[in-house]
Amino acid sequence: MEAMENDERGYWGGTTEEQRNKMRGKKPRSRVPATCGTESAYRRHKAKKEEPCDKCRRAYNDLARQRMAHKRARDASGRR
Numbered sequence: 523m524e525a526m527e528n529d530e531r532g533y534w535g536g537t538t539e540e541q542r543n544k545m546r547g548k549k550p551r552s553r554v555p556a557t558c559g560t561e562s563a564y565r566r567h568k569a570k571k572e573e574p575c576d577k578c579r580r581a582y583n584d585l586a587r588q589r590m591a592h593k594r595a596r597d598a599s600g601r602r
């Protein structure tokens with residue numbers, strides 16, 4: 523099928539794949555809710571105005587700590 527080739531490029535008549543999916547009434551991605559213990563799951567809790575569960579909170583805290591460490595390392599190396 524030749525249409526498939528166009529499809530793979532992600533553009534189709536000037537629309538992005540996401541827009542196309544919307545036009546077809548599909549959700550772009552993630553039909554499966556994020557599993558608890560990931561940052562997206564944490565955000566999902568927040569989005570639903572829920573209290574993030576332990577697993578999510580821990581995952582999020584870990585990530586935040588990692589990011590802080592990362593940022594600190596970058597700041598330190600960037601300093602002259």
Ligand SMILES: [Zn+2]
Nearest residue numbers: 558563575578
């Ligand atoms: Zn959770």
